[in-house]
Amino acid sequence: MKKNIILIGFMGVGKGTTARAFAKKYGVYNIDTDDLIESKENKEVKKIFEKKGEKYFRECEQQTADWIEQCVTGTLISCGGGFYKVKNLKKLGTVVLLDASFEWIHNRLKTAKNSKQKLAKRPLFADEKKAKALYKEREKAYKKLADVIVDVEKYDLEDQLKYIAKKCGIKE
Numbered sequence: 001m002k003k004n005i006i007l008i009g010f011m012g013v014g015k016g017t018t019a020r021a022f023a024k025k026y027g028v029y030n031i032d033t034d035d036l037i038e039s040k041e042n043k044e045v046k047k048i049f050e051k052k053g054e055k056y057f058r059e060c061e062q063q064t065a066d067w068i069e070q071c072v073t074g075t076l077i078s079c080g081g082g083f084y085k086v087k088n089l090k091k092l093g094t095v096v097l098l099d100a101s102f103e104w105i106h107n108r109l110k111t112a113k114n115s116k117q118k119l120a121k122r123p124l125f126a127d128e129k130k131a132k133a134l135y136k137e138r139e140k141a142y143k144k145l146a147d148v149i150v151d152v153e154k155y156d157l158e159d160q161l162k163y164i165a166k167k168c169g170i171k172e
Contacts, residue, residue, distance in 0.1 A: 004068070004075050004093025005168050008142055010135050011081035012109045013098045014152055019078035022161050026170055030076040033083050036064050045080070062086050084138070084145055094168050097146035098160075100153045102135040 005022075007015045016032060023030035034045050037060045041048055048057050065086035068077060077092065089095060100108075106128070143149065148167040150160050165172065 002074055003168070004072060004077055005164065006089065006093045006095045007076065007078045007098060008084050008089075008095060008145065009081070009098035010100075010102070010105055010138060010142070012105045013100050014108070014157075015078040015098055018098060018152075018157065018160060018164075019076050021157055022076050022164060025161055026165060028074065028076050030078065031072070032078045033061060033064050033068075034080045036067075037061065037080075040064075058082065058085065065089065065092060068092050081138070084142055089145060094147045095145050096148045096150060096164055096168070097142050098152050099142070099149050100151070102132050104153050105135075106131075 005028075007019055009015055019030040019032065022028070037048070037057070038044055040063075041060065043051070045057070048060070061080065061083050065083070065088050069088050069091050072092075083089070148164065150163055152160060155163065162172070164170075
């Protein structure tokens, strides 16, 4: 795999889960943009938002995108929910949207074994009404940017992985 695969979608849709499963199944490396930022800043995303604000975090995302464009190939990259706003997203690789309804995502987070942890990790999900408004705001932009759209409500993880691989030219 020479070209990167860029997973985008709303927070909680399963980008990290999908990325880890894909990397294991197809023997590719995967990185997470939020993990990269946390490592560089030596702070959790939630703390970056609290201490330095969302604007600063978005600047960190752009720096991360610039680094990926210059230095990363052949990698599956799972992105934070707002990463789609970086200027050079389409230059980073094939953009794959993991798509689901807000209700499905919210239910997934609420019913997860570690739901408190999953919700606490997502500062923009603290207020459900605001999170739903944010979802509505991002939904069209995600679809417009995507080269491939995967409906995660309709397909199990294994079928999602096969579909992504097929659309991105990866052999079984």
